[in-house]
Every structure is written in structure tokens, then in C-alpha cells.
Amino acid sequence: MIVDIHGHYTTAPGELGTWRQAQVAGRSPSELRISDEQIRESLEGAQLRLQRERSTDVTFFSPRAIAMEHHVGDAKTSADWSRVCNDLIHRCCTLYPKNFAAVCQLPQSPGVAPKNCIPELERCVRELGFIGCNLNPDPSGGNWKDPPLTDRWWYPLYEKMVELDVPAMVHVSGSCNPNFHATGAHYINGDTTAFMQFLTSDLFKDFPTLRFVIPHGGGAVPYHWGRYRGLAQDMKRPPLKELLLNNVYFDTCVYHQAGIDLLLKVIPAENILFASEIFGAVRGIDPETGQPFDDTRRYVEATALSAPDKAKIFEGNARRVYPRWKPAR
Amino acid sequence: MIVDIHGHYTTAPGELGTWRQAQVAGRSPSELRISDEQIRESLEGAQLRLQRERSTDVTFFSPRAIAMEHHVGDAKTSADWSRVCNDLIHRCCTLYPKNFAAVCQLPQSPGVAPKNCIPELERCVRELGFIGCNLNPDPSGGNWKDPPLTDRWWYPLYEKMVELDVPAMVHVSGSCNPNFHATGAHYINGDTTAFMQFLTSDLFKDFPTLRFVIPHGGGAVPYHWGRYRGLAQDMKRPPLKELLLNNVYFDTCVYHQAGIDLLLKVIPAENILFASEIFGAVRGIDPETGQPFDDTRRYVEATALSAPDKAKIFEGNARRVYPRWKPAR
Numbered sequence: 009m010i011v012d013i014h015g016h017y018t019t020a021p022g023e024l025g026t027w028r029q030a031q032v033a034g035r036s037p038s039e040l041r042i043s044d045e046q047i048r049e050s051l052e053g054a055q056l057r058l059q060r061e062r063s064t065d066v067t068f069f070s071p072r073a074i075a076m077e078h079h080v081g082d083a084k085t086s087a088d089w090s091r092v093c094n095d096l097i098h099r100c101c102t103l104y105p106k107n108f109a110a111v112c113q114l115p116q117s118p119g120v121a122p123k124n125c126i127p128e129l130e131r132c133v134r135e136l137g138f139i140g141c142n143l144n145p146d147p148s149g150g151n152w153k154d155p156p157l158t159d160r161w162w163y164p165l166y167e168k169m170v171e172l173d174v175p176a177m178v179h180v181s182g183s184c185n186p187n188f189h190a191t192g193a194h195y196i197n198g199d200t201t202a203f204m205q206f207l208t209s210d211l212f213k214d215f216p217t218l219r220f221v222i223p224h225g226g227g228a229v230p231y232h233w234g235r236y237r238g239l240a241q242d243m244k245r246p247p248l249k250e251l252l253l254n255n256v257y258f259d260t261c262v263y264h265q266a267g268i269d270l271l272l273k274v275i276p277a278e279n280i281l282f283a284s285e286i287f288g289a290v291r292g293i294d295p296e297t298g299q300p301f302d303d304t305r306r307y308v309e310a311t312a313l314s315a316p317d318k319a320k321i322f323e324g325n326a327r328r329v330y331p332r333w334k335p336a337r
Numbered sequence: 338m339i340v341d342i343h344g345h346y347t348t349a350p351g352e353l354g355t356w357r358q359a360q361v362a363g364r365s366p367s368e369l370r371i372s373d374e375q376i377r378e379s380l381e382g383a384q385l386r387l388q389r390e391r392s393t394d395v396t397f398f399s400p401r402a403i404a405m406e407h408h409v410g411d412a413k414t415s416a417d418w419s420r421v422c423n424d425l426i427h428r429c430c431t432l433y434p435k436n437f438a439a440v441c442q443l444p445q446s447p448g449v450a451p452k453n454c455i456p457e458l459e460r461c462v463r464e465l466g467f468i469g470c471n472l473n474p475d476p477s478g479g480n481w482k483d484p485p486l487t488d489r490w491w492y493p494l495y496e497k498m499v500e501l502d503v504p505a506m507v508h509v510s511g512s513c514n515p516n517f518h519a520t521g522a523h524y525i526n527g528d529t530t531a532f533m534q535f536l537t538s539d540l541f542k543d544f545p546t547l548r549f550v551i552p553h554g555g556g557a558v559p560y561h562w563g564r565y566r567g568l569a570q571d572m573k574r575p576p577l578k579e580l581l582l583n584n585v586y587f588d589t590c591v592y593h594q595a596g597i598d599l600l601l602k603v604i605p606a607e608n609i610l611f612a613s614e615i616f617g618a619v620r621g622i623d624p625e626t627g628q629p630f631d632d633t634r635r636y637v638e639a640t641a642l643s644a645p646d647k648a649k650i651f652e653g654n655a656r657r658v659y660p661r662w663k664p665a666r
Contacts, residue, residue, distance in 0.1 A: 145516075152479070152516045187474075187481045192533035192568050196557045197526040204521035224564075228525045228557030234593025235553075238619030238630035239521050264563025270599045290567030301567035 009335065010305065011326040012059075014177065014223055014259050014283030015067035015108075017097060019054040021046045024096065031089060032080055040092055047099055051107075054287040059107060062305050066335065067286065068326075069097055070111035070142050074190050076181035079149030083117040083124060090115040090128055098136045105336040110138040111177070114165075118148040123164035133172045139332040141169070143176035143220075145202050150185030150194055157202055158209035166215050175219035175257075175329050178202040191289050199227025203256065207240055207248070212255045219255055219329050221281060225262035225271050233274040249276070257329055259283035260304045260321065263290055265297075268307035277317035281325045282308060338664065339634065340655040341388075343506065343552055343588050343612030344396035344437075346426060348383040350375045353425065360418060361409055369421055376428055383616045388436060391634050395664065396615065397655075398426055399440035399471050403519050405510035408478030412446040412453060419444040419457055427465045434665040439467040440506070443494075447477040452493035462501045468661040470498070472505035472549075474531050479514030479523055486531055487538035495544050504548035504586075504658050507531040520618050528556025532585065536569055536577070541584045548584055548658050550610060554591035554600050562603040578605070586658055588612035589633045589650065592619055594626075597636035606646035610654045611637060 021042050030037035055067060071093035078086055094112045101108040112132040114125040132138035143165075146152050155161040157178070169176060180198035181190075188194040199222045212218060222229070229236060240248055257279050262268050271280065283304065290301045299306060308321060326333065350371050359366040384396060400422035407415055423441045430437040441461040443454040461467035472494075475481050484490040486507070498505060509527035510519075517523040528551045541547060551558070558565060562577075569577055586608050591597050600609065612633065619630045628635060637650060655662065 150481070152481075152514055154516075156516050185481055187483075187485050187530055187534070189533040189537055192536065192565065193526075193530045196529050196561060197522075200525050200529075200557065201516055201522045204518040205516070207521065208518055225560065228529065228560060231554065231557060231560035231596050231599065232525060232591060234591065234596060234623065234630050235619055236521065237625075238592055238621050238623065241621045241624075242619060262561060262563065263567055264603070266599050266602050267560050267563060270560065270595050273595050274593070290564055290571060292567050292570045294563065294567065295570075296566075301563050 009323045010064040011066050011068070011282060011323050012064050012284050012286070013068040013221065013281045013326050013330070014261055015055060015069050015286050016072045017069060017100060018072045018287050019050045020072065020096060021050050024092070027092060028075070028089065031085065040096075042096070044099070044103060047103055051100060051104065056104070056107060058286050062303055064305060066106065067108055068111050068140065068330065068333070069100060069108040071097055071113040073142065073179050074182045076113050076142070076144060077149065078116040078144050078147035078181055079118055079184055083115065083120045086117045087115040087128065094128070094132050094136070094138070109333050110136065111140045111142060112138045114141055114143060116144050116147040118153055121164070122162045125165055126168045129165070129168055129172070133174055133332070138174070139330045140174045141176050142179040144181055145178055145198055146180050149181060150183035150188045156205040158205045158211045163214070166218050170215055170217055173331055175221055177221040177223055179223055195224055196227045199224050200229060203227065203229045203236070206252055206256055207236060207245065208243070212252070216254070219257065221257045221259055221329065223259045223261055223283065223285070225260060225267060226258035226275070230258065230271045230274050253279050257281055257325065260308055261285040261289070262304070262307070263301040264294070265307050265310060268304065269311055272308070272311050272313050277313065277320050278325060280321045281329060282322045338652045339393040340395050340397070340611060340652050341393050341613050341615070342397040342550065342610045342655050342659070343590055344384060344398050344615050345401045346398060346429060347401045347616050348379045349401065349425060350379050353421070356421060357404070357418065360414065369425070371425070373428070373432060376432055380429060380433065385433070385436060387615050391632055393634060395435065396437055397440050397469065397659065397662070398429060398437040400426055400442040402471065402508050403511045405442050405471070405473060406478065407445040407473050407476035407510055408447055408513055412444065412449045415446045416444040416457065423457070423461050423465070423467070438662050439465065440469040440471060441467045443470055443472060445473050445476040447482055450493070451491045454494055455497045458494070458497055458501070462503055462661070467503070468659045469503045470505050471508040473510055474507055474527055475509050478510060479512035479517045485534045487534045487540045492543070495547050499544055499546055502660055504550055506550040506552055508552055524553055525556045528553050529558060532556065532558045532565070535581055535585055536565060536574065537572070541581065545583070548586065550586045550588055550658065552588045552590055552612065552614070554589060554596060555587035555604070559587065559600045559603050582608050586610055586654065589637055590614040590618070591633070591636070592630040593623070594636050594639060597633065598640055601637070601640050601642050606642065606649050607654060609650045610658060611651045
């Protein structure tokens with residue numbers, strides 16, 4: 009079985025954008041009306057087509073990350089928007105229970121305590137069967153104004169994640185800072201930043217079962233694995249494997265063979281989860297291979313990794329990290 | 338000949354720190370008094386020892402990056418501090434003309450136009466024989482408040498760089514944002530961010546001979562080379578080689594074999610310059626190899642790259658990118 013743990017509903021019907029525009033403009037949006045047929049249409053030619061073409065079985069599916077926009081409006085804005093987006097994800101997963109499992113957006117807001125996200129997380133997990141959440145390490149959208157992920161500011165949310173036994177993917181949203189291109193800089197920086205926050209803290213002493221997935225292949229981290237091992241050693245921290253690798257996982261959203269080769273070489277197979285980030289941070293065909301950049305399954309298959317290790321990456325680790333996920337029959 | 342293009346004076350005598358403390362505290366610092374003997378002592382057991390041990394010939398030497406602290410004080414603070422630091426680098430290079438070539442700190446200050454740096458750049462290059470500069474893409478120290486490097490805000494400085502025929506290494510300083518560990522996150526993020534700014538702009542149409550070195554192996558960029566090629570293609574930009582690789586170079590400050598292997602595999606040899614970041618972002622011995630993490634020469638030597646390509650990385654590219662550098666006889 010091939011489990012893709014990182015997919016976003018980037019192809020939602022236009023009504024969702026219209027709703028959001030009304031909300032952001034301060035007009036009271038009317039109830040979102042999208043038919044099942046529209047949802048099917050939005051998925052059939054995109055995520056479901058790619059699943060068929062690439063023979064993947066299920067995608068852990070969450071709202072469009074760049075549109076979470078926690079920096080827009082206030083906590084109420086974010087709560088309403090998250091609820092609408094999560095409900096739509098729930099509908100996708102109900103229509104296609106074999107193809108999708110639901111991961112929620114959290115109603116974060118800059119300067120607002122993360123415990124404020126607990127009711128929506130509980131609703132999604134307990135009432136709607138969601139199996140994980142996306143956690144934005146920078147709700148200010150590129151201004152990095154809130155405390156680091158290792159600050160006690162975040163602890164009440166972590167307590168709830170532990171209680172519910174759901175992991176978080178550390179995932180920024182759009183950038184309102186002109187220095188940071190969203191998918192080319194802010195996303196990758198967010199990943200690298202979060203890892204270094206974890207490295208310098210004792211967060212996982214306080215939460216031994218808390219689990220984070222760092223997407224986009226872990227940002228810059230595997231490429232600089234020697235730097236991180238060396239920095240930890242210079243700081244008299246334990247080896248990274250002991251310090252972080254019971255709690256921190258990387259996905260395979262790295263869009264060329266050499267990158268995946270490095271990832272699978274330096275990071276233990278137990279800490280890597282297959283993902284492709286469909287649909288579609290990078291949509292094109294790589295002229296060097298004639299294949300889509302984001303067809304990450306090809307890269308993983310092409311590595312020298314053993315079959316048991318590949319099975320962990322494609323399925324086993326997803327079951328361990330997202331224990332609430334059970335394949336639909 | 339082995340040219341290391343990225344070294345900082347991290348071992349300067351304590352008097353420099355005392356001078357800086359007085360300056361930051363608003364006391365008028367007395368003239369900095371450091372003897373030649375003190376300078377020799379500060380270098381002999383550190384940078385010069387590593388040059389001997391690793392058989393490298395010359396280091397392009399600049400003030401300690403984390404201490405540039407452009408975010409501290411105002412433009413006058415930065416001008417005075419830069420002058421003191423650059424003068425000290427000049428003394429190092431005068432004492433050891435075969436071992437060091439000088440690269441300057443710029444007196445940047447948040448919100449102050451970069452053209453303000455021109456007099457110090459001219460002084461360093463024309464009067465003192467400096468061969469390059471370090472350019473901080475975020476003078477605000479982790480708050481990213483100034484315009485992107487591709488904004489016209491920076492153009493007067495670029496015009497001067499072109500006129501003087503000196504490159505800039507894109508190098509952030511310390512971070513006053515608790516989200517960003519300096520050497521573990523802010524440095525790497527700065528590299529990634531700058532590259533993506535270049536990718537999305539026509540800067541090098543305006544300045545066809547402007548040259549930037551992105552240190553720390555290019556941040557996350559080579560690891561995500563497929564992502565960057567794909568993003569450029571999705572945006573209908575030219576291929577990266579054509580768009581950026583006449584102007585953008587990466588150093589080899591990547592502290593493990595797998596990282597250097599990837600760098601040398603995906604980036605053309607013409608665009609890679611040997612460097613080790615001594616002394617010493619990461620100072621320890623890698624327990625997996627028994628060798629220092631930052632002995633990057635070993636990694637480069639161990640790759641399958643051809644001898645002519647290695648010669649480019651170790652020397653030829655440095656001569657091209659830093660044409661003002663001439664080996665001392």
C-alpha cells in the first residue's frame with residue numbers, strides 16, 4: 009500500500025474562494041454551497057487522477073496551506089475560515105473514503121494563544137474522524153512574531169495532540185513579507201527553523217509521545233545533516249537520533265532524484281514518510297527526466313533502499329505516526 | 338592551489354569585544370589597541386593552524402559575521418563598527434599576505450539606503466586592497482524588514498560593486514528574533530531566501546556582471562534543485578542555468594560527505610567555490626568519520642569529480658569571481 013501523507017485541496021471549487029473574499033472584505037458570507045458533484049469534479053482530474061497514474065492508494069488531505077492565511081483578520085476570522093475549510097475536507101473524505109484521510113487546518117491567529125485551537129482540533133478529530141493537523145510555526149505570515157514552537161505558549165495544544173494521539177505537520181501558510189516567496193522560501197525556511205527550534209529545546213522530554221512531520225523533505229535539514237549533528241554536539245546536546253528522531257519525521261516532497269537519494273541516505277528510514285504535495289506546488293514536467301517533478305514515488309523506488317525500508321516509508325511509518333488512520337475497507 | 342573563500346575572524350582579541358561593548362553601551366570607545374603580536378597569536382592557533390593541517394593556501398577573510406549586528410544602534414554605530422572591524426582584517430592580511438585576502442563588512446543599518454555603504458566599500462577596495470564584501474540581506478537581524486535584494490533600493494550599491502568588480506557574499510548576521518537560531522536557521526534561511534529573490538527577478542538583466550556567492554552550500558537550494566527548476570518553469574522563467582548561473586555561486590560549507598556529493602552532482606562545477614567557514618561555525622570532530630565536521634576539503638576530494646573540475650572549485654572559480662584577488666608572491 010502507498011500512503012501519501014501530504015496533499016492539499018488546492019483545486020477546491022471557486023465558491024470557496026468567493027466565500028473567503030467576502031469574509032476578508034468584511035461582508036458576512038452566505039453559507040458555502042458546493043455540491044457533491046462539484047467536489048467530485050474538482051478531485052477527479054487532479055488528485056484522484058494522479059493517484060491512479062502513480063498507483064498510490066491514499067492521500068492524507070488537508071486544506072490548501074497557502075490559503076490558511078492565519079495573518080488575515082483576527083481569531084474569529086480564522087475560526088470561521090478553518091471550520092469551512094475543514095468541513096470541505098471532511099466532505100472530500102466522505103465521498104472518497106478509500107482515497108483520502110482528513111488532516112485539519114487550525115484556527116491560529118498571530119498573538120492569540122494556541123490553546124484557542126483546541127475546540128476545532130477536537131471537533132475535527134472526535135466528531136469528523138480527522139487523523140492529524142497542520143501547525144503553522146509562524147501565524148504572522150512571514151514576520152515570525154509569535155514565540156518559537158518550543159515555548160510553553162504552545163503547550164496546551166500539544167497536550168491535546170498527545171491526548172488525541174494526532175501528529176502535526178509543521179506547515180507555514182502564505183507570506184505577507186515581500187522577502188519571502190511562499191513555496192520557494194517561506195515553506196522551506198519554516199521547516200528548517202522548526203527543526204532548529206526542536207534541536208535547541210527539551211520539548212520532547214516534556215512530551216515524549218508528541219510527533220511532528222517536517223514537510224518538504226525537512227527543508228534544508230538533511231542536506232546540512234552534518235551541520236546539525238555538529239551544532240548539537242558543540243552545544244553538548246545528545247545525538248540527534250536520540251534527541252529528536254523519536255518525535256520528528258520528514259516527508260519526501262523533494263523533487264529530484266539526487267535530493268531523495270540524500271534524504272534516504274542520511275535520515276533513518278523509520279523517520280521518513282512518503283509524500284508528494286499534490287496538487288501541485290510544482291506542476292510541470294522535468295525536462296531532464298520527462299516525468300513530473302512531483303512524482304516522488306519514482307525517486308523513492310529508484311533508490312537502493314531495501315524493500316522493507318521502502319515499505320516503512322510508503323506505509324508503515326504512516327501507520328505509526330498517524331495511528332488514528334485506518335484504511336477504509 | 339587551494340583557495341578557501343569563506344573564513345571569518347572569529348578569534349579576534351578580546352579588546353575588539355570590549356570596544357564593541359563600550360560602543361553599544363553608548364560610551365565613546367577609546368581607540369582600539371591591539372598589537373601585531375596579539376593578532377598573530379589569535380590566528381596562529383586557529384585559522385593558520387587549520388590551513389597548515391588541511392594544506393589550504395589562502396582564506397578570503399572577513400569580520401565575524403554574527404557580530405556584524407547591523408540591527409544594533411544606527412547607521413553611525415554601524416559605520417564606526419564596520420570601519421574598526423575592516424581595519425583589523427586589513428592588518429591580518431598585511432601580516433599574512435600569503436594566507437589571507439580581505440573581504441569587508443558593510444555598514445548596513447535597517448531602513449537606511451544601501452548606497453550609504455558605498456564610501457566604506459570604496460575605502461576598503463581602493464585604499465586597502467579588499468577583494469569582496471559581505472552583504473546582509475536582512476539588516477534587521479531576523480525581522481526581515483528591508484526590501485528584497487532585488488529591489489531598486491539596493492541598486493546604487495550594486496552599481497558600485499560592478500564598477501569595482503567585486504562580488505558580495507550574501508551573509509546574514511546574528512538573529513534578534515527568538516524563532517531563528519543564528520547559525521542553525523537564520524544563516525541557512527538567508528541563503529535560501531536570497532536565491533528565491535534572484536529567481537523571481539530580472540536583477541541580472543540590469544546587472545549582467547554582478548556576482549553573488551550564496552554561502553553554506555546555497556542554504557536549502559541544491560537539495561531542492563528540482564523544486565527550484567520546477568518553480569522557475571511554472572513561472573515561465575528561463576532555465577536556472579541561463580537565469581542565474583552566470584551571476585550566482587555556491588560555496589562548499591556543507592559538513593558531511595552526502596551533502597557535498599549532492600552539491601557537486603546538481604550544481605555545475607563552474608558555480609561552486611571551495612570554502613570551510615573556518616573558524617568555526619561547527620568546531621567538533623564528527624564521531625562518524627573521526628575528522629572535523631568543517632574539513633570540507635576531504636569531502637570535495639572524496640567525490641568522483643574530475644581533476645579539472647576540482648581545480649575550478651579549489652582555485653579557478655575564485656579567480657573568476659574575485660578578479661581583484663592575486664596570490665601574494
